[in-house]
Structure formats: C-alpha cells, structure tokens
Amino acid sequence: MTKYGKCAMKGVLVPTYNEAENLKELIPRIKENVSDAKIIIVDDNSPDKTAEIAESLGAIVFVRKNERGLGSALRFGLLKGIELGFEYIATMDADLSHDPVYLPKMFEAAKNADLVIGSRYIEGGRIENWPLKRRIISKGANILARSLLHLKVKDSTSGYRVYSRNAIELIKNCENADGYEFQICAVYRIEKAGLKIIEVPITFRDRSKGKSKLGSEKILDWFIYVLKLSLGLSS
Ligand SMILES: Nc1nc2c(ncn2[C@@H]2O[C@H](COP(=O)(O)OP(=O)(O)O)[C@@H](O)[C@H]2O)c(=O)[nH]1
Ligand SMILES: [Mg+2]
Numbered sequence: 001m002t003k004y005g006k007c008a009m010k011g012v013l014v015p016t017y018n019e020a021e022n023l024k025e026l027i028p029r030i031k032e033n034v035s036d037a038k039i040i041i042v043d044d045n046s047p048d049k050t051a052e053i054a055e056s057l058g059a060i061v062f063v064r065k066n067e068r069g070l071g072s073a074l075r076f077g078l079l080k081g082i083e084l085g086f087e088y089i090a091t092m093d094a095d096l097s098h099d100p101v102y103l104p105k106m107f108e109a110a111k112n113a114d115l116v117i118g119s120r121y122i123e124g125g126r127i128e129n130w131p132l133k134r135r136i137i138s139k140g141a142n143i144l145a146r147s148l149l150h151l152k153v154k155d156s157t158s159g160y161r162v163y164s165r166n167a168i169e170l171i172k173n174c175e176n177a178d179g180y181e182f183q184i185c186a187v188y189r190i191e192k193a194g195l196k197i198i199e200v201p202i203t204f205r206d207r208s209k210g211k212s213k214l215g216s217e218k219i220l221d222w223f224i225y226v227l228k229l230s231l232g233l234s235s
Contacts, residue, residue, distance in 0.1 A: 010037035015073035019094035071182025095207035114195035118160030124201030181225035
C-alpha cells in the first residue's frame with residue numbers, strides 16, 4: 001500500500017514540459033486503454049500549468065523545480081515508480097505521438113521481456129506526417145546507434161516503452177544521460193546485459209499541439225554521447 005492507495009502493478013510515466021493541452025486528451029485516453037494502470041507525470045515546473053491539469057485528471061504528479069531534461073525526468077520517474085512498487089512501467093510522450101491504444105499489447109509483451117519498445121522501424125511500424133528533416137534525424141540516429149554501438153534493436157530512439165523492474169535497476173547508472181541520450185543509454189545497458197528486448201510495431205504521429213523540445217544543441221549532445229559511449233569514454 002502507498003499513499004496513492006492499493007498499488008497497481010502497472011505505471012505509465014509521462015515526462016512533461018508545457019503539455020497542458022495534450023494531457024487533457026492523453027490522460028483520459030490512457031485510462032480508457034489501461035484502466036488498471038496508474039499515471040505518473042514528471043513535470044519540470046511548466047509555466048502553462050501542466051502539473052495542475054495532470055493532478056485534476058487524477059495523475060500522480062511530481063514537479064521538479066530546479067531541474068530540466070527529458071532523460072533526468074525519465075530516470076527520476078522510473079526510480080519513483082520502483083519506490084511506489086510498480087512491476088512494469090511504460091514511458092510515453094505527452095504529445096499524442098504515442099497512441100495509448102498500443103499500451104495493452106505492450107504490457108502483455110512485457111510479461112516475456114525486460115524491455116518492450118514501440119517501434120517505428122520494424123515491419124508494421126510507421127511514421128505519419130513527420131517533416132522530412134525529422135525523419136532523416138531519427139533514421140540517421142538509429143543507423144548511427146546500430147553501427148557505432150552494435151545494437152540489435154531497430155528503434156533505439158523511441159521513447160514509447162515498457163520497462164521491467166530488472167531493466168530499471170540497470171538504468172539507474174545512466175547518470176550522464178540527462179537529455180535525449182537517455183533512450184540510447186537505457187537500450188545499450190539493457191541489451192548488453194543480455195536482458196530480453198521485444199519490439200512491437202507502432203504508428204507514430206507528429207504532435208498537433210505544443211512545441212517539440214528537440215533542438216540542434218540537443219542533437220549534438222546526443223551525438224557526442226553516442227560517440228563517447230562507443231569509445232568507452234562514457235557510462
Ligand atoms: N520533464 C521534462 N519533460 C520533457 C523535457 N523535454 C521534453 N520533455 C517531454 O518529453 C516528451 C518528448 O518531447 P518532445 O518535445 O515531444 O520531443 P520530440 O518528440 O523528439 O520532438 C514530451 O512529453 C515532452 O513534454 C524536459 O526537459 N523535462
Ligand atoms: Mg514529440
């Protein structure tokens with residue numbers, strides 16, 4: 001038991017920055033698809049009142065006042081999820097790019113794996129209405145990750161995932177991966193540790209509300225991180 005009531009086995013973690021409008025649609029849609037899961041929001045003190053909206057919609061909300069970063073928010077939320085007693089934790093973006101309709105299938109697959117990835121780059125996976133530039137960045141990042149880090153996973157940058165407790169124990173050490181590089185750090189550690197990873201095809205759709213937080217500086221940080229990881233210079 002926790003202060004949030006009888007502990008559910010499943011959590012759905014959503015990192016947010018200025019996603020109030022998207023959460024109004026996302027939270028009810030998660031509840032519709034996985035009624036037995038608790039929703040955890042890690043918000044970095046968004047000025048648009050994301051946290052208040054999330055709370056009013058019944059989510060467990062953590063507000064970080066002095067920190068920013070997708071990776072550090074995910075690490076924070078996954079570790080909180082373990083403390084709260086969840087067995088499986090899904091992670092997904094707030095912007096409806098990750099359709100909650102896939103959650104039941106992904107949680108089901110997680111019974112036989114330590115990491116389930118909602119994948120755009122396996123048979124049956126698709127990307128809709130993403131500009132060409134974003135497609136090239138995403139595909140390029142995956143090709144680089146596969147060749148430099150010798151990864152088998154086809155979509156190592158997807159943020160739509162389900163982690164087991166074992167997998168979360170491993171990503172505790174992704175301390176230098178505070179931004180978008182967290183996704184790659186997590187896959188790298190889980191795959192190299194020999195844990196089982198399953199990719200499930202998804203259709204990814206570009207956001208229609210709010211703004212992407214991926215800028216060229218973050219892409220460069222990601223690239224330097226992967227390079228360092230491949231050379232054994234980063235943990
Ligand atoms: N807490 C937190 N969430 C973030 C941060 N940056 C991005 N996010 C969230 O991470 C998810 C993915 O970010 P997004 O901007 O959609 O990236 P894109 O899909 O690669 O364009 C969204 O839910 C964002 O609100 C951050 O610094 N802190
Ligand atoms: Mg997005």
